[in-house]
Amino acid sequence: GENVEQHPSTLSVQEGDSAVIKCTYSDSASNYFPWYKQELGKRPQLIIDIRSNVGEKKDQRIAVTLNKTAKHFSLHITETQPEDSAVYFCAASRVSSASKIIFGSGTRLSIRP
């Protein structure tokens, strides 16, 4: 069945350094890839998304890349700050097909001061 694998499960980086989270998906028909940030006890919040007609998208310190051939996509956070500490989820879905989102298992990102 459809599956999204996410690595690493935990990540600790020094404040100011970059963090990279990687995901792979199994459904080759997936064409929409959102990333969500979830702080403790709060709802998942969309931080950035990318569609299959684009290879890269950037929003300030956050960027996502997509390799459709390899079915890989990644989240890059530069100049990390303490408020970046949270659990990050990658996800994949087929737009216009009941739009169910398949989530990865999450990465707990900790920013060391």
Next chain:
Amino acid sequence: ETGVTQSPTHLIKTRGQQVTLRCSSQSGHNTVSWYQQALGQGPQFIFQYYREEENGRGNFPPRFSGLQFPNYSSELNVNALELDDSALYLCASSVQGAEETQYFGPGTRLLVL
């Protein structure tokens, strides 16, 4: 914060009981999806409602059912509760046929004893 609301925020039930959770979608959104998030895991798709009908279902048994109302709000019903049903239940609203980005509500934390 998104305009998606859920009630109640917390709920304690005993095994075998039934529960109803509620979700109000963001203004202008016509689709509601429900997810179950167990502790330390990513959200798992339960089902989606569009035009008051179920529009896709994940790997959940029939004792998980739902409704969508003309104002696009939705209910999730779970019968014959089991201990493993203890989780955070999230709803997400979106616009079918448009961007379809899903925005999550704050969730209902259900504990089954």
